[in-house]
Amino acid sequence: MQVSPHVYVMHIDDGAAFHPGGSNNYFVGDPREAMVLIDTGDQHREWTHSLLQYYKQLGQPRISTILLTHSHHDHIGGLDRIYEVMPAPVRCHPKLVAKLQTMVETDAVVALQPDELVTTGGGVALQALFTPGHEVDHVSYYLGEEHVLFTGDCILGGSSTTVRDLGSYMQSLTLLTQYPHETICPGHGPVVPPPRGAELVRWYIEHRLEREQQVLAALSKGLGTIEDITRDVYPADLPAGLRRGAEQNVATHLEKLVQEGRLDETPARYRLRT
Ligand SMILES: [Zn+2]
Numbered sequence: 001m002q003v004s005p006h007v008y009v010m011h012i013d014d015g016a017a018f019h020p021g022g023s024n025n026y027f028v029g030d031p032r033e034a035m036v037l038i039d040t041g042d043q044h045r046e047w048t049h050s051l052l053q054y055y056k057q058l059g060q061p062r063i064s065t066i067l068l069t070h071s072h073h074d075h076i077g078g079l080d081r082i083y084e085v086m087p088a089p090v091r092c093h094p095k096l097v098a099k100l101q102t103m104v105e106t107d108a109v110v111a112l113q114p115d116e117l118v119t120t121g122g123g124v125a126l127q128a129l130f131t132p133g134h135e136v137d138h139v140s141y142y143l144g145e146e147h148v149l150f151t152g153d154c155i156l157g158g159s160s161t162t163v164r165d166l167g168s169y170m171q172s173l174t175l176l177t178q179y180p181h182e183t184i185c186p187g188h189g190p191v192v193p194p195p196r197g198a199e200l201v202r203w204y205i206e207h208r209l210e211r212e213q214q215v216l217a218a219l220s221k222g223l224g225t226i227e228d229i230t231r232d233v234y235p236a237d238l239p240a241g242l243r244r245g246a247e248q249n250v251a252t253h254l255e256k257l258v259q260e261g262r263l264d265e266t267p268a269r270y271r272l273r274t
Pocket of ligand 1: 072074075187188
C-alpha cells in the first residue's frame with residue numbers, strides 16, 4: 001500500500017498480543033530509482049516471505065540503505081535473510097552496531113549520527129532522530145518532504161507502547177513534536193494519517209502525564225507498593241493477562257519519579273518526599 005508519494009508499507013498481521021493491529025515495514029523512495037527499507041521484521045518465515053513478496057511487487061528496486069529502528073527481535077530478526085537479497089549498508093543506533101555485525105558482514109553495519117540525513121531515490125532524505133525510552137538504541141526517522149514520521153515502537157498506531165526508561169522516553173516524545181508531521185508510520189498498528197497523525201505524539205505525552213498524576217495521587221493516599229498503586233490506578237476488571245504490563249508501567253513511573261528526586265525508595269516501598 002502506498003502511504004504518500006515516496007512511502008510504501010508492507011503490513012503483516014503477526015498476531016502478537018503485545019501489538020494489536022499487526023506490524024509494518026516501510027520502503028521509502030522511488031521504486032524506479034532506489035529505496036530505503038525501514039526494519040526487517042521478525043525471524044518468522046512468513047514475515048520474511050511477505051517482505052520479499054512485497055519487494056517483488058515494487059519491482060525489486062535497488063535498496064540504498066537498510067535502516068533499523070531498534071534492537072528488538074521483531075525489528076531485526078529477519079535481517080540476515082533480507083540482507084542476502086538486498087545487500088545494502090545497514091544503518092542503526094551506535095549501541096546496536098555490535099549486535100548487527102554478528103548477523104551480516106561486519107563492514108556493512110555503520111552507526112548513524114544523531115540528526116543524520118540518509119538520502120535515497122526520488123530526491124528524498126530521511127533524518128535519523130535518536131529517541132531512546134522504549135529501548136536505549138531506538139531511532140525514529142523523519143521524511144520532512146512529506147511530513148511523515150516513522151516512529152518504530154516509540155509511538156504505535158493502535159495502542160500505547162512499553163517503556164524502559166520513562167524519563168528519556170518523555171524527552172524523545174518532546175523531540176518528535178519539533179518535527180512538523182501529519183502522518184505517523186509506526187512499527188505496529190495501522191498507519192495514522194492526517195488529521196489524527198498530527199495529534200498522536202501530543203496525545204501520547206498527555207496520556208503519560210495523566211498516568212503520572214494518578215500514580216502521584218495513589219502515593220499521596222499512602223499506597224507504597226507497585227501492586228497497591230496498580231490496583232488504585234487501573235480498573236478493577238483489568239484482565240489478568242494485562243496486569244503484569246500495568247505493574248511494569250507503574251514501575252517505570254516510579255523509577256522516573258525517583259530519578260527526579262521526588263520519591264524516596266526503600267526496598268519495595270515508595271512514599272512521597274515531604
Ligand atoms: Zn516491536
